[in-house]
Amino acid sequence: MGGEAISASARTESLARWITFIHLPGVGLRRRQEILEQFGSIEAVFDASRGLLGKYLVDAPQAVRAIADGPDSAAVEATLAWLAEPGHHLLTLLDPDYPPLLRQIPDPPLALYVIGDRACLSLPQLAVVGSRNPTPGGRENARAFARALAGAGLAITSGLALGIDGEAHRGALDAGGCTIAVTGTGLDRVYPAAHRDLAHDIAGRGALVSEFALGSPPKAEHFPVRNRIISGLSFGTLTVEAAERSGSLITARLAGEQGREVFAIPGSIHSPQARGCHRLIRQGAKLVETAQDILEELAALASFSAIAAAGAAASETPRPGPADIEAQKVLAAFGHDAADVDQLVMRSGLTADVVSSILLRLELAALVAPCGGGRYQPITRSQGPGE
Numbered sequence: 001m002g003g004e005a006i007s008a009s010a011r012t013e014s015l016a017r018w019i020t021f022i023h024l025p026g027v028g029l030r031r032r033q034e035i036l037e038q039f040g041s042i043e044a045v046f047d048a049s050r051g052l053l054g055k056y057l058v059d060a061p062q063a064v065r066a067i068a069d070g071p072d073s074a075a076v077e078a079t080l081a082w083l084a085e086p087g088h089h090l091l092t093l094l095d096p097d098y099p100p101l102l103r104q105i106p107d108p109p110l111a112l113y114v115i116g117d118r119a120c121l122s123l124p125q126l127a128v129v130g131s132r133n134p135t136p137g138g139r140e141n142a143r144a145f146a147r148a149l150a151g152a153g154l155a156i157t158s159g160l161a162l163g164i165d166g167e168a169h170r171g172a173l174d175a176g177g178c179t180i181a182v183t184g185t186g187l188d189r190v191y192p193a194a195h196r197d198l199a200h201d202i203a204g205r206g207a208l209v210s211e212f213a214l215g216s217p218p219k220a221e222h223f224p225v226r227n228r229i230i231s232g233l234s235f236g237t238l239t240v241e242a243a244e245r246s247g248s249l250i251t252a253r254l255a256g257e258q259g260r261e262v263f264a265i266p267g268s269i270h271s272p273q274a275r276g277c278h279r280l281i282r283q284g285a286k287l288v289e290t291a292q293d294i295l296e297e298l299a300a301l302a303s304f305s306a307i308a309a310a311g312a313a314a315s316e317t318p319r320p321g322p323a324d325i326e327a328q329k330v331l332a333a334f335g336h337d338a339a340d341v342d343q344l345v346m347r348s349g350l351t352a353d354v355v356s357s358i359l360l361r362l363e364l365a366a367l368v369a370p371c372g373g374g375r376y377q378p379i380t381r382s383q384g385p386g387e
Helices: 002-022 029-039 042-047 050-056 061-069 074-083 118-122 136-151 164-174 193-205 222-232 248-257 272-282 291-301 305-316 325-334 341-348 352-364
Strands: 088-092 111-116 125-129 155-158 179-182 207-210 236-239 261-264 368-370 375-378
Touching: 002 029, 002 042, 002 061, 002 074, 002 088, 029 042, 029 050, 050 061, 074 088, 088 118, 111 118, 111 193, 118 207, 125 136, 125 164, 125 222, 125 248, 136 155, 136 164, 136 291, 136 352, 155 164, 164 179, 164 193, 179 193, 179 222, 193 207, 222 248, 236 248, 236 272, 236 291, 248 261, 248 272, 261 272, 261 291, 325 341, 325 352, 325 375, 341 352, 352 368, 352 375
Parallel strands: 125 155, 125 236, 155 179, 179 207, 236 261
Antiparallel strands: 088 111, 111 207, 368 375
């Protein structure tokens, strides 16, 4: 009993020190990283003398006082109370559960606040990003791609923003998969407020993540900073729609700088929302037309067996799965020949809207392909699109 109490007390003290350290006044991320590397542990930092700390923080006397006086501020106490709630975590850079891919980037966060399942942060992930004001087709693509990729075993990571981000999260939830939302605020608030229910669903089936202190508002400068986490957690970043000046292009650029894959969906040459994707493709991003394009690329490049397994599952198992009765009805309605929407509606007994939506999903999963005249052709397992 006594040992448990000591252990709990030591853990609380360690958390308090971390909370103080990651929010030191007047000290940037790189500087804090250097200090932590120099001392080797958070305990060594806080056990150091004022004189030694002053050598490393000569221009930051407030930070020296914060460390030397110990973590006893009201903000630390409030954060500790927040962390005591179920499903709330602080995942530090030295924690063995810290996401391994994120640790590899040049400027990993020293700690992540998490609501939900912290273990899902180490799952194979794909970032899905794009415009806050997408076209209807862009919304459908984001949701359908995310649904297919989550169904193949990838966690879907995005930024909880309106538009493509929200549809990507919803697509992963539709598939019963894991989705991760990296926010630009403290986790005690939801931004945008319209996504409050979505954030609740994500916390229940994945995780909400932020490096910002509780109470941090949605400042404009926070979002480019958080984008490095979205790309850093992921094997690759898929841009669904983006205007030429879209903030989602920052995430794609960061992915490239981090040595991760960059994917983009092409669009109409007349659509402003396609220009950002076309620019990415001209710069070397991989043009994708189906979810299988992404899975095959990641399976070929990744050393993690989970990605290879996801790619294998996608090629061996029809998408959507057997439980999707409506999709199975549409597939069965083809027989072995091409058919148009009207024929599929008549044969399946489903509405035109439902059939059209399912056809999009089946096309993204490389199970059907358009063949002209508004008709679609079923694809067998030994046959690929265009073969």
